[in-house]
Amino acid sequence: MIILLTLLSFTALSLWLFMVWAKFWPRVECADFKLEVVEFFVNGKKFYKPAGCYNFKCNKKLYESSRLTLFGGRSYANAMGARDDFSEKIAFVCPVKNDFSYMRQDARVFWGLFSLMFTGIIASLVILFVL
Numbered sequence: 001m002i003i004l005l006t007l008l009s010f011t012a013l014s015l016w017l018f019m020v021w022a023k024f025w026p027r028v029e030c031a032d033f034k035l036e037v038v039e040f041f042v043n044g045k046k047f048y049k050p051a052g053c054y055n056f057k058c059n060k061k062l063y064e065s066s067r068l069t070l071f072g073g074r075s076y077a078n079a080m081g082a083r084d085d086f087s088e089k090i091a092f093v094c095p096v097k098n099d100f101s102y103m104r105q106d107a108r109v110f111w112g113l114f115s116l117m118f119t120g121i122i123a124s125l126v127i128l129f130v131l
Contacts, residue, residue: 002124009120015071016113019105022070025092030054030103033089037079047075050082056091058098065091070102071109 035052050073053066068086076082086103094100 002127005120005124005127009117009124012113012117012120016110016117019070019110019113022092022094022102023105025094026058027090028056028058028093028101030056030089030091033086035083035086037082039079040075047077048079048082049073049075050086052086054089054091054103056093056101058093061098063093063099063101065099065101067100067102068104070105072106073104074106074108 031054033052033054035050038049038051040047040049050068051066052068053064055062055064057063070092076085088103091101091103
């Protein structure tokens, strides 16, 4: 059980650290940004998810991407909320692999990974030293 919790914590820590690093990637302006809002239903309730593509230049080379969010994004209760989150046409570009970019990070994923890491470490310590 401790090994499983440790692996879970380490995985969450790795993903969380990647997200922290990605916040400091170089920013570039997006061109030809096309955004559409996809409608879907869950248990009869309507939700909206943004989808789209954009072009950007990095190191004098043109790239195209359809990755709007890092590690997936959230669903919205209305279509306007899905559009408003992408009003700024700026992309973060990976300095190691320039064709990898995203436009925004979801705070729920960021803090969810942090919470998962912290909870896994605390649970491992409790099992190891208390039980």
